[in-house]
Amino acid sequence: MKEKSKVIQFDYPLFDAIPPEVEDITAIYLRVSTDMQAQEGYGLDTQYDKIRKYCEAYEVPNPVVFVDDGYTGVNDHRPAYQKMLELMHKGRIKFVITYSLDRIGRNQMLILKFLKEECVKAGCDFLAVKDNIDSRSKQTYGILISILSIFAEFDHDAIVEKLTLGRKQRALDGYWKGGGVPPFGYYYSKEENNLVVDPEKGPLVKKIFHLYNSMEYSPRQIADIVGMSSDVMVFGVLKNRTYLGEITFRGEQYPGKHEPLIDEETFRRTQEILRKRSVIRGDSHYLLSSLIYCGVCGAKMRYMKWGRGKSQKLKILCYSKYASSKSYLIKDPNCSNYTYDADEVEENVVSVIMDFAFKYREELSNRVITEDEVISGLLGRMDTLKQEYNRLIYAYKKIGDDDLLDQAADVDAACKKLEREIAEEREKQTYTKQIEENENMLRTLPDTWGVMTAEEKQNVIRSLVSKVELKHGEIKVYLNKTQYEKIVLGVVDQE
Numbered sequence: 001m002k003e004k005s006k007v008i009q010f011d012y013p014l015f016d017a018i019p020p021e022v023e024d025i026t027a028i029y030l031r032v033s034t035d036m037q038a039q040e041g042y043g044l045d046t047q048y049d050k051i052r053k054y055c056e057a058y059e060v061p062n063p064v065v066f067v068d069d070g071y072t073g074v075n076d077h078r079p080a081y082q083k084m085l086e087l088m089h090k091g092r093i094k095f096v097i098t099y100s101l102d103r104i105g106r107n108q109m110l111i112l113k114f115l116k117e118e119c120v121k122a123g124c125d126f127l128a129v130k131d132n133i134d135s136r137s138k139q140t141y142g143i144l145i146s147i148l149s150i151f152a153e154f155d156h157d158a159i160v161e162k163l164t165l166g167r168k169q170r171a172l173d174g175y176w177k178g179g180g181v182p183p184f185g186y187y188y189s190k191e192e193n194n195l196v197v198d199p200e201k202g203p204l205v206k207k208i209f210h211l212y213n214s215m216e217y218s219p220r221q222i223a224d225i226v227g228m229s230s231d232v233m234v235f236g237v238l239k240n241r242t243y244l245g246e247i248t249f250r251g252e253q254y255p256g257k258h259e260p261l262i263d264e265e266t267f268r269r270t271q272e273i274l275r276k277r278s279v280i281r282g283d284s285h286y287l288l289s290s291l292i293y294c295g296v297c298g299a300k301m302r303y304m305k306w307g308r309g310k311s312q313k314l315k316i317l318c319y320s321k322y323a324s325s326k327s328y329l330i331k332d333p334n335c336s337n338y339t340y341d342a343d344e345v346e347e348n349v350v351s352v353i354m355d356f357a358f359k360y361r362e363e364l365s366n367r368v369i370t371e372d373e374v375i376s377g378l379l380g381r382m383d384t385l386k387q388e389y390n391r392l393i394y395a396y397k398k399i400g401d402d403d404l405l406d407q408a409a410d411v412d413a414a415c416k417k418l419e420r421e422i423a424e425e426r427e428k429q430t431y432t433k434q435i436e437e438n439e440n441m442l443r444t445l446p447d448t449w450g451v452m453t454a455e456e457k458q459n460v461i462r463s464l465v466s467k468v469e470l471k472h473g474e475i476k477v478y479l480n481k482t483q484y485e486k487i488v489l490g491v492v493d494q495e
């Protein structure tokens with residue numbers, strides 16, 4: 001049996017005793033899972049205290065306490081949470097305040113579902129006081145949602161392995177993974193719990209393969225013919241093994257239970273054409289493609305396969321030194337830069353980013369605490385002033401001395417001023433948050449890098465690194481200038 005936390009006296013009605021006529025409710029959502037409490041470092045009283053201060057300072061309408069005491073955040077089987085959703089559906093709750101984002105749930109999907117679906121549907125604002133996440137600050141909020149969406153799991157340590165196992169099991173069983181966008185031509189059927197051919201788009205998939213294999217149309221032209229927005233989408237279709245009736249999970253193929261759209265022979269032929277043409281299409285799929293510059297002559301550098309068969313290696317070299325380069329790519333035909341081992345360069349760039357991420361993680365956690373303290377200090381002062389005000393009004397009612405009323409007015413004015421200060425401070429924090437857009441990604445990066453696909457890794461590199469410069473065995477990694485100062489480190493062994 002679960003042990004309950006110590007009993008707290010709330011100043012507001014509880015969720016199971018709301019008068020039926022009350023609308024425009026501000027829901028105060030509190031949750032502790034008793035076994036986790038020590039670990040998490042905050043109990044119900046800490047959560048409540050912080051939110052109450054906010055409610056008083058901002059005089060939110062009709063606060064009601066929704067408390068789940070002794071419930072895990074891994075799922076949403078929680079009575080107060082469910083009651084809150086029910087009232088949100090009915091449009092009676094217009095604002096939800098919680099201590100931190102993880103009170104809503106311990107995994108990204110729960111949180112996303114709540115923020116993106118429930119709150120939006122109910123036209124309900126959301127605030128996590130400790131995390132300073134506020135749906136009314138559209139910009140910060142959008143960033144949060146996209147970060148949540150980018151990373152597979154928010155609460156990585158606890159959840160990612162379980163989910164991965166579940167997904168892998170689905171793949172082994174031949175089912176499309178839960179969630180995500182189904183491949184073009186299929187839709188996800190809840191009844192069948194699997195992919196089903198879309199009667200309109202399914203035939204288009206066959207058409208795309210047919211057109212491409214005829215070798216008479218470029219992917220760009222095919223995109224126009226079938227009404228896709230870009231050739232990237234066409235390439236996506238042509239390479240997708242789901243159309244063979246297979247399920248792909250982490251690069252491994254499993255026999256699927258859905259209907260195939262393409263036969264083996266057609267697919268094999270397509271891959272062959274793709275391979276031949278990709279030689280002409282260039283090297284855009286490598287981790288650092290188009291980011292590497294020659295530090296000696298200033299030309300771009302490119303990836304190149306070196307050697308044959310098993311001893312084949314991937315190298316990076318300056319366009320100026322590459323015999324068949326187009327003339328505009330050559331800066332100095334006598335460029336003295338070395339040729340580099342691609343793996344080694346990539347490894348160095350990744351380690352630069354990881355180092356940076358670790359440092360940022362520490363710095364960030366320090367900073368958040370300091371800023372938090374400023375606000376809680378201000379809120380504390382506000383608390384004292386409000387008490388003072390109430391005391392004066394109370395005294396005035398008893399004694400009727402006009403002096404008391406004047407004093408009360410002064411205190412009230414001081415309150416208003418403090419309110420503005422608090423608002424300014426919050427604004428300042430919001431601004432900092434915006435700068436932290438990439439920092440947030442950095443913070444979780446050391447945990448998430450290992451489970452990212454090659455494409456996700458490439459996206460991360462692209463958003464963080466503006467340029468990599470190689471010069472006589474030295475590597476300079478320029479992080480995105482808008483977010484970071486340029487940093488320089490590391491030396492690669494020369495050839």
Ligand SMILES: [Zn+2]
Pocket residue numbers: 294295296297298299318319320321335336337
């Ligand atoms: Zn060069």
